[in-house]
Amino acid sequence: MAETQESASAGQPVQPIQVLYCGVCTFPVEYCEFGSHLTRCKEWLHETHPDLFDKYYSEEALQAKLGTLSLEAQEKLEKDTAKKEAKAEAKAEAAQKKKMASQITIKRIERNKRKFVTSVHGLEAFDVDLKKAAKFFAQKFATGASVTKNPLGNDEIVVQGDVSGDIVEMIEQGVGLLKGVPSDNVVEVEEKKKKGGGD
Amino acid sequence: MFKKFSPSSDVSGQTSLKSSVQRSIRSGILSHWKIDLETFEHIWPKKEPLTLVKCRDHISIYTLHGEPLFFQHFDGPFFPTLRLLHKYPFVLPMVRIDRGAIRFLLAGAHMMCPGMTSKGGYLPPAEAALPAGTPVAIHAEGKEHAVGIGITKLGTEEMKNVNKGVGVETVTYIGDDFWALQTL
Numbered sequence: 001m002a003e004t005q006e007s008a009s010a011g012q013p014v015q016p017i018q019v020l021y022c023g024v025c026t027f028p029v030e031y032c033e034f035g036s037h038l039t040r041c042k043e044w045l046h047e048t049h050p051d052l053f054d055k056y057y058s059e060e061a062l063q064a065k066l067g068t069l070s071l072e073a074q075e076k077l078e079k080d081t082a083k084k085e086a087k088a089e090a091k092a093e094a095a096q097k098k099k100m101a102s103q104i105t106i107k108r109i110e111r112n113k114r115k116f117v118t119s120v121h122g123l124e125a126f127d128v129d130l131k132k133a134a135k136f137f138a139q140k141f142a143t144g145a146s147v148t149k150n151p152l153g154n155d156e157i158v159v160q161g162d163v164s165g166d167i168v169e170m171i172e173q174g175v176g177l178l179k180g181v182p183s184d185n186v187v188e189v190e191e192k193k194k195k196g197g198g199d
Numbered sequence: 200m201f202k203k204f205s206p207s208s209d210v211s212g213q214t215s216l217k218s219s220v221q222r223s224i225r226s227g228i229l230s231h232w233k234i235d236l237e238t239f240e241h242i243w244p245k246k247e248p249l250t251l252v253k254c255r256d257h258i259s260i261y262t263l264h265g266e267p268l269f270f271q272h273f274d275g276p277f278f279p280t281l282r283l284l285h286k287y288p289f290v291l292p293m294v295r296i297d298r299g300a301i302r303f304l305l306a307g308a309h310m311m312c313p314g315m316t317s318k319g320g321y322l323p324p325a326e327a328a329l330p331a332g333t334p335v336a337i338h339a340e341g342k343e344h345a346v347g348i349g350i351t352k353l354g355t356e357e358m359k360n361v362n363k364g365v366g367v368e369t370v371t372y373i374g375d376d377f378w379a380l381q382t383l
Contacts, residue, residue: 016286027374031344031346
């Protein structure tokens, strides 16, 4: 650190230090061991920066670390890390499962006998930017499209006109923004304005 | 401060700053941080307009082209973001905590005195003692880069004498919600 200070006073702008951040947990690589997915971090580092991997995870490095801690504390730490990792993995898996199970509802709502609006609900679960998607729909169908909150408080895209069939098709083909949205999860519903007997 | 932070609910508005305010921020930072003009020019070029992002609890984050550069609580001192601190580690005085304390810090705890007075820790020597309320970079034993940013609750000499309780209050650390936020 003393060096950087000296050069700072020499009147030259000091070059920023480039820190390598882990591609898995975004920590600086030396802190991966405290993150919650150490195993994957290790793999990532091993693949992308083998030289650094040796620096942080070689036998000597591990030995040096051990030297500063009592054996008990080290054991506890390792246990904790393993536990944390398992927990994080389970969490990620659950999130993934939930994501795959979540549905996209495309609803055709009758406005006025022959006029419809189409509401698309559930796209955000698949990392689709709703605002951008709405814009995309508006452009595609040359109609108005907006992001609105439905009565339940969830965001949905409302497109003017009956475009439900087209949207299903687009999702199936995975056009542009809609890439990665599984078409199996799409449900089409129709909603009539008059709510009479069995709707 | 940033343990829980979500841009959708905690940010109340973004405005670009008046140039007179920008000037006072610039001079404030230059006088408080250990940084010279040329280097700072690199971080924040003179012509670039700064954006103020107002958040809950009087936190103001200043961004340049959507990238947070520094932040401030109420009208307290300016803190660099951790990523900025990693690039220019000399801007803040540093304290170091021992290895045992790292995992507590990464869970968001404040730093207790013993963690800094023990063998692995480091506090500035008596002639460079820091008063209470100074922003500090928190480094960790055996690590190259800072792990967090904090503000001293006691003077560093006091920490050495008392050796008990909170010494440095953690403001932000790697892995908190502010760290996850790369652009605003």
